Each structure stands twice: as structure tokens, then as C-alpha cells.
Amino acid sequence: MFESLMLSRLPDADEQLRAPIRALIAEHASGRILEQRSRSWMGFDKEFSRVLGRAGFLGLTQPREYGGAGRGPFARYVVVEELLAAGAPVAAHWIADRQSAPLILNYGTEAQRQFYLPRICRGEIFFCIGMSEPGSGSDLASVRTRAAKNDMGWQLSGSKIWTTNAQHVDYMIALVRTSGQAADRQTGLSQLIIDLKLPGITIRPIADLTGDAHFAEVFFEDVQLTDDALIGTEGAGWHQVTAELAFERSGPERIYSSIVLLDAWIAHLRANARCNEAAVQLAGRLIAQLATLRELSIAVTARLAQGESPVVEASLVKDLGTTLEQSIPTLIADDLGSHPGEPFDADLYRSLLYVTHIAPSFSLRGGTREILRGIIARGLGLR
Amino acid sequence: MSDIAFNELLEPFGRLLADVSSLTQVRAVEAGASVTNLWAALHESGFVDAMVSEARGGAGLSLAEAGPLVQALGRHLVPVPFAQSMVARALLAAAGVERPEGSIVLISPTTHGGGYRQHAVSQAQVANYALVDLGDHTILTSLSDAAVDATGIHASRAADVSWQSSPHALATIATPKGGLRPIAAVLRAAEISGAVDRVLDMTIAYACERVQFGKPIGKQQAIQQQLAVMAEQTVMARMAAQIGCAYGLPPPPNAAAVAKQVASTAVTAIVATAHAVHGAIGISEEYDLQLFVRRLHEWRMADGTESYWAGHLGRARLASYTASSVEFVRLGVSSVG
Numbered sequence: 001m002f003e004s005l006m007l008s009r010l011p012d013a014d015e016q017l018r019a020p021i022r023a024l025i026a027e028h029a030s031g032r033i034l035e036q037r038s039r040s041w042m043g044f045d046k047e048f049s050r051v052l053g054r055a056g057f058l059g060l061t062q063p064r065e066y067g068g069a070g071r072g073p074f075a076r077y078v079v080v081e082e083l084l085a086a087g088a089p090v091a092a093h094w095i096a097d098r099q100s101a102p103l104i105l106n107y108g109t110e111a112q113r114q115f116y117l118p119r120i121c122r123g124e125i126f127f128c129i130g131m132s133e134p135g136s137g138s139d140l141a142s143v144r145t146r147a148a149k150n151d152m153g154w155q156l157s158g159s160k161i162w163t164t165n166a167q168h169v170d171y172m173i174a175l176v177r178t179s180g181q182a183a184d185r186q187t188g189l190s191q192l193i194i195d196l197k198l199p200g201i202t203i204r205p206i207a208d209l210t211g212d213a214h215f216a217e218v219f220f221e222d223v224q225l226t227d228d229a230l231i232g233t234e235g236a237g238w239h240q241v242t243a244e245l246a247f248e249r250s251g252p253e254r255i256y257s258s259i260v261l262l263d264a265w266i267a268h269l270r271a272n273a274r275c276n277e278a279a280v281q282l283a284g285r286l287i288a289q290l291a292t293l294r295e296l297s298i299a300v301t302a303r304l305a306q307g308e309s310p311v312v313e314a315s316l317v318k319d320l321g322t323t324l325e326q327s328i329p330t331l332i333a334d335d336l337g338s339h340p341g342e343p344f345d346a347d348l349y350r351s352l353l354y355v356t357h358i359a360p361s362f363s364l365r366g367g368t369r370e371i372l373r374g375i376i377a378r379g380l381g382l383r
Numbered sequence: 384m385s386d387i388a389f390n391e392l393l394e395p396f397g398r399l400l401a402d403v404s405s406l407t408q409v410r411a412v413e414a415g416a417s418v419t420n421l422w423a424a425l426h427e428s429g430f431v432d433a434m435v436s437e438a439r440g441g442a443g444l445s446l447a448e449a450g451p452l453v454q455a456l457g458r459h460l461v462p463v464p465f466a467q468s469m470v471a472r473a474l475l476a477a478a479g480v481e482r483p484e485g486s487i488v489l490i491s492p493t494t495h496g497g498g499y500r501q502h503a504v505s506q507a508q509v510a511n512y513a514l515v516d517l518g519d520h521t522i523l524t525s526l527s528d529a530a531v532d533a534t535g536i537h538a539s540r541a542a543d544v545s546w547q548s549s550p551h552a553l554a555t556i557a558t559p560k561g562g563l564r565p566i567a568a569v570l571r572a573a574e575i576s577g578a579v580d581r582v583l584d585m586t587i588a589y590a591c592e593r594v595q596f597g598k599p600i601g602k603q604q605a606i607q608q609q610l611a612v613m614a615e616q617t618v619m620a621r622m623a624a625q626i627g628c629a630y631g632l633p634p635p636p637n638a639a640a641v642a643k644q645v646a647s648t649a650v651t652a653i654v655a656t657a658h659a660v661h662g663a664i665g666i667s668e669e670y671d672l673q674l675f676v677r678r679l680h681e682w683r684m685a686d687g688t689e690s691y692w693a694g695h696l697g698r699a700r701l702a703s704y705t706a707s708s709v710e711f712v713r714l715g716v717s718s719v720g
Contacts, residue, residue, distance in 0.1 A: 001583055002618050007625040085709035256709070263708050269701060281690050284697030288644035291712045292623045299622070320615050376614055377607035380587055 001380070005313055007295055008302035014074040017057075021082045024055055029088040037087025037260045038351040041253050042214050042358070044168060045089035046126070052090075053123025058097050062105060067118035073304040077297075081252045087260040091165060091214075096120045096127040098251065099244055100173055103191070107232030107240055112193075116171075130160040130174030130194070130218065131241075138371050141185040141238065145176045145220065147192055153226040154178075154192065156200075159219045164365070166216040167205045172196055175237050178230075189237035192229045199223070210357050243309055248366050250300035250314035255293045255321035257362050258328035261355045262286060264348050265332045272342055279335055286331070289324050293317065312379035315372040322362040322369070329356040392433070392442070393451050399428055400459040406671050412462040413538040413674075418509045422463055422486055431465070432482075434473035434632065441476065450573050450628035454621070457577030460678055462540060464488045464506045466570045471514045473632060475523060478556035483523070485511025490544060491564040491686075492516070500545035503534050505571075505685050507542035515550055516563035522552035541681055559632070565639030567686040569627035572639075572646035575682050576617075576624040579653045582675050583617045586610065586657045593662075606660060613656040620649040630717050637699050637716045644692040650683040 028051050036043060052058050060076040062068020069075065076097075083090050101120045104112055119125045136142045145158025160166070160174060172194045180188030196203065200223035205213035232240045269279055296317045303310040329352055336344055336352070363369040377383050403424045412418055425431060434449050435441025444452075453466040463486050471487035488510045492499035499515070507513075508531060515522050528551050532543045559566065587610060590601030600606050627634055627642025634642075654676045658665045665672045683689075703711050 001580060001614055005618060007629055081709060085707050259708060263706060275701060280697035281693040283700050284693035287696050287700050288641045290708060291641045291716050292619055292645050294712055295622050295626055316615050316618060373608045373611035376611035380610060380614055382601045382607050
């Protein structure tokens with residue numbers, strides 16, 4: 001079953017990106033405290049993203065003619081892995097680099113490519129994805145935000161919610177209804193690129209339980225979009241969104257969200273010269289899973305590099321990966337709390353509780369655990 | 384070896400195993416039948432020297448290339464220690480030692496009084512020889528010189544193997560770096576991954592056949608979610624086994640630890656779901672699932688459980704120079720240090 005997921009090797013040419021990206025991280029992102037680094041790919045810093053863009057680390061998979069590096073998914077894997085391991089703040093460019101740029105390259109007109117891609121690659125414009133609505137979460141095909149065709153292009157009405165970093169970025173790529181009714185489900189949906197500075201758009205950040213406000217609610221009141229807001233084919237939005245999912249679900253960010261905390265805990269064990277068997281075995285268990293999941297993630301990347309869209313395999317790796325990510329704070333908390341005589345840094349405690357509190361989002365964002373398992377079951381021929 | 388050339392080996396090997404080690408034959412061996420004909424057929428096929436160098440008359444496969452053969456052995460529950468014999472013969476040949484005709488188990492014994500012993504050596508009742516890791520050196524010995532005591536587990540051909548004093552050496556070789564246990568663990572992980580893949584196939588097929596509440600139980604969302612997790616664990620076990628096999632013979636102990644830690648962990652979850660989906664028929668003697676789950680429980684414990692190898696890996700991680708777990712996973716798993 002799923003025999004396409006074979007052990008693959010990262011090409012040497014791409015491995016060679018490690019040294020320069022590490023040097024960049026050391027120069028521009030080394031002063032951040034543990035609690036900040038624990039934000040992983042939620043850490044937002046436009047200036048750092050621009051530094052990455054100037055150094056050629058954004059748009060690694062994009063063709064050179066659009067400002068990209070003309071490399072492949074493996075190059076991006078190496079760079080992203082180093083950024084996540086260091087807890088560098090990558091949220092600003094994250095969506096544009098991972099999803100929006102490949103989407104625009106695949107489905108955009110030549111004019112759209114020329115307009116957006118070079119600026120994405122330079123780290124000058126940032127994107128968010130408008131999927132969920134107040135009445136549409138996992139049941140994405142039920143979206144009600146509607147764009148109606150008019151003389152000037154499209155008139156957009158409705159709202160999106162839980163949109164990550166909508167309040168900080170420049171554009172949203174939204175899945176909206178352009179024809180038919182909610183009952184028509186997947187048919188009649190399209191993807192639109194929305195300039196978030198247009199009149200009629202209100203963005204309200206939503207505070208979360210950690211005290212951050214990383215997501216937002218976005219309201220559209222008769223927002224006038226030009227014709228070229230449409231990306232790809234009218235009515236083919238569902239198909240286009242589905243094709244994105246393999247990019248969205250297979251990357252190293254689905255196994256490394258708690259990696260900064262894990263390393264901080266291991267540093268704590270070493271600093272205290274603690275090597276009780278329970279802690280040692282816990283470290284070994286997590287490393288064994290991490291080693292295996294890393295190879296599975298690279299195996300999915302290898303399928304992407306072959307031009308395939310391994311949606312089921314990516315779902316499988318994401319479900320496994322987020323399960324590991326979520327187990328890390330729970331298990332580390334148990335370990336630290338079972339050694340009451342042992343002091344630990346306030347910074348480690350804040351990192352632990354931040355990850356503990358935000359971890360439920362790991363298996364919500366990018367497709368819930370239950371939805372992913374449904375996709376896997378379909379892959380097994382059960383649905 | 385190219386993929387095409389390799390498939391030319393794997394496919395006939397699968398056919399051979401389906402022929403000489405059908406589940407009917409597995410049942411017969413587990414009920415006490417002789418393995419003489421089975422071993423002879425496997426031995427004559429030449430696959431037993433798959434990992435022996437070409438200069439010494441073998442096919443010269445690396446451990447990574449032989450991995451899928453070992454998985455196939457697990458998938459067919461081959462009731463003789465064939466994978467272990469394959470590796471033992473490669474080690475003996477590399478040391479310039481003549482290979483014996485019979486099957487060989489791998490033993491990393493503990494000392495016991497003035498002697499040695501290992502508990503529950505899989506298929507030891509039907510094996511002929513043992514390669515025994517005595518620390519600084521490793522010996523080939525005949526099991527007819529050892530006490531081979533059945534474990535008493537129904538239908539198992541595993542045995543407790545012990546020697547009152549030092550076992551009689553038919554030949555002595557240098558112990559592979561890291562010892563025999565990591566080698567045995569990698570082979571076991573690969574066998575486990577082959578067997579659980581078949582258990583997954585059987586369980587999905589059953590879920591599609593078995594009708595309750597007017598539809599196949601595989602249409603129930605609760606069952607689908609469990610089978611999805613089972614598939615995930617099957618994929619984990621297979622990738623872990625590939626990691627264990629990736630770096631040649633002998634495998635780096637950390638890579639072996641990843642392989643067996645993950646494969647043994649997967650056994651428990653996979654077997655539990657297989658039983659849950661099959662219901663009562665799954666624990667009946669008549670139905671084939673029991674052949675797999677009994678062997679899988681045996682293999683999970685053999686050559687180190689998940690916690691044994693987690694301990695190994697955790698010590699390696701805490702002792703490593705790097706602050707980064709990603710760096711450790713990237714480089715430390717394959718390091719032979």
C-alpha cells in the first residue's frame with residue numbers, strides 16, 4: 001500500500017544550500033528568544049522575509065524568468081527545513097512561497113505571472129488564503145462568499161474567517177462562488193486574487209488563547225474587482241484548490257512545528273546531566289518518529305519533484321506529522337513536571353505552554369485530522 | 384543494481400515464496416511438520432546467497448537491495464530463518480568462511496552462570512545453526528550442540544537457546560561493528576513491515592466484505608478512520624525498515640534503532656485494529672489472521688522492543704554534539720559512531 005513512498009535522497013546540489021541559509025539565519029535571526037522561536041512558522045517578520053527574498057531563498061521552485069531560482073521542491077525542502085529547525089520567522093512569505101506562487105504559475109495568465117511572481121520572489125508582497133467562512137469549515141464546498149460578474153469585473157460580497165495573517169499581508173487568494181447556489185457544491189466555485197487594500201474590505205484580527213492574533217475575519221461589502229482577479233478557470237476553483245493540497249500538506253512544517261521546544265528540552269536534560277531511563281526513552285521515541293517522518297516527507301517531495309500531485313500520501317504524512325507535533329508538548333510537560341526538584345528556565349516553561357496551547361491548531365489548519373483520514377480511506381478504496 | 388534488474392529478482396522471489404511457503408504450509412510447519420523440503424527449495428533457489436559477494440558465488444546485493452526480499456519473507460510468514468541465513472552467509476563469506484548447508488539464526492546472548500542464553504529465538508526449533516555474538520568475536524555453531532527448548536507457546540517454533548558453557552565454534556569471525564543485534568533488528572523490522580502490509584490488505588478486504596446494518600462495515604466512518612490510521616502505521620513501519628537497510632551491512636546501530644523502534648510500535652496499533660475490524664473470526668484458529676498476529680507479537684519483542692531501541696537512540700541523541708534534532712536525524716542516524 002502506498003508503495004510510491006520510497007526512501008529518496010536529497011540531491012547534493014540542494015544539500016549545498018544548507019551552509020548559505022544557515023549563515024543568513026545566523027546573521028539575521030539569531031537574536032530571537034526561545035519563546036519567539038517556538039512560534040515556528042507563525043513567527044511574522046516582513047523584514048526577515050525580504051532578506052530571504054534578496055538572498056534568493058524565496059521562489060526556489062519558480063522559473064528564473066519570473067524571478068525565481070529555477071530549482072525544484074528539494075531545494076525548497078532543504079531551505080525550509082533549516083528555517084524551521086532554527087525557529088526563524090517565516091510566516092510573512094510562507095503562504096505566497098509555498099502555495100500562491102505555484103498556483104499563479106500553474107493557472108495564471110502571463111500578465112498575472114509577470115505582475116505577481118517577481119514581487120513574491122523578492123519578498124515584496126505577501127499572501128493569505130481565504131477558505132473558511134463562518135458557515136464553512138471542513139465542509140469547504142459550502143462557501144457562500146459570492147463574486148458576481150459585472151461591467152467592471154467582479155463584485156464580491158461575503159466574509160472569510162480564521163484567515164491566517166490577513167491583517168498583515170497584501171493579497172488574498174479566495175475560494176468563492178461565481179455561479180449557482182451553495183447546494184451546487186463543488187461546481188460554480190472559482191479562485192480570485194483580492195487586493196486587501198481595496199475599498200469595502202474590513203479586516204478584524206481575532207485574538208487566540210496564547211495572546212497572539214495570528215488569524216482574522218475578513219468582510220467584503222460589494223468590493224469591486226477587475227476581470228483579472230480571476231485566477232485560472234471560472235468554475236474550476238474546487239479542482240484548483242485540490243491540486244494545491246499536496247503542496248500544503250506534505251512539507252516539513254507538518255513535522256517540525258514543535259521542534260524548537262524539543263531541542264530546548266534536550267538542552268535542558270543535558271544542562272542538568274539528567275539521563276533517567278524514562279527521559280532517555282522518550283527522547284529516543286521522538287527521534288525515531290522524527291527520522292521516519294522526515295524520510296516520508298522527503299518521499300512525498302520526491303513525488304512532487306516528479307510532477308505528481310500525491311494528495312493521499314501528503315494527507316497521510318500530515319496526519320502522522322501533526323500527531324507527533326502534538327505529542328511533543330504533552331510528553332515534555334509530563335517529564336518536566338515529574339522532576340519537581342529540578343529547576344528549569346522560565347523561557348522553557350513559556351515555550352512549553354505556548355506550544356501546548358497552540359498545538360490543537362496543528363491538526364485543524366490545512367485540513368482537519370478527520371478530513372485527512374477520510375481522504376486516506378478513499379485512497380484505500382473504502383469510499 | 385538498476386531497478387529493472389532488481390525487479391527481475393523480487394518478482395520471482397515472491398512467486399517462489401507463494402509456492403513453497405503458502406499459509407497452508409506455514410500452518411503445517413507450525414503444527415510440527417519438517418522444514419527439510421521447504422529449506423531445500425529455498426536453498427536451491429540461490430536466493431540464500433543474495434547478499435554474498437559475486438566473487439564468492441553470490442548475487443552481491445546490498446542490504447538496501449535485499450530489504451524488499453526480507454519484506455517479502457515477512458509477507459509470506461516464511462517459517463524458517465531465511466533472512467537471517469542470508470545475512471549470516473554474507474558475513475561468513477566476507478570472512479572467508481565456508482557456508483554451511485542449513486539455516487542460521489542470529490543470537491546476541493546474555494551470559495548465564497558460566498554459559499549463554501537467549502530467550503524466544505524466532506524459528507530456532509527448525510533452524511540448524513546459530514551465529515552467536517560473543518562480544519569481541521562471533522562464532523558459527525551448530526544448534527545440535529545447544530539446548531533448544533520450545534517456549535511452549537501454541538503453534539510457535541521459537542525456542543529458548545542456551546549453552547552450559549562456551550558454545551562450540553565451527554568457525555570464528557570478527558564481530559560486525561555494533562554487534563549482531565542491530566543487524567537482527569533491521570531484518571526483523573523489514574519482516575514486520577512485510578507482514579503488516581498483508582494484514583492491512585486482509586483487513587481492508589474484510590471490511591469491504593463484511594455486511595452489518597445493511598452495508599459493508601468499511602462504509603462506516605468510524606471504521607474508515609481506524610483503517611486510515613492502520614495504513615499510516617504500515618507506511619511508518621515500511622519507511623523505518625528502509626532506513627534500517629539504507630546504509631549497508633552492518634547497519635549503523637542508530638539506523639537499526641529507528642527501524643525496530645518504529646516497526647515494533649506499529650505492530651501493536653496495527654494488530655489491535657485488525658482484530659477490532661475482524662471481530663471474533665480474527666481470533667479463531669481457522670482464520671488466517673491469527674498466523675500473522677502471533678508472529679507479529681513474537682517479532683515485536685524479538686531483537687529488542689520499541690523501548691529497548693528508544694533507549695539506545697535517546698542515549699545517542701543526548702550524547703551527540705549537535706543542539707539540533709533535525710541535524711541529528713539528518714546525520715546522526717547514519718553515523719556509525
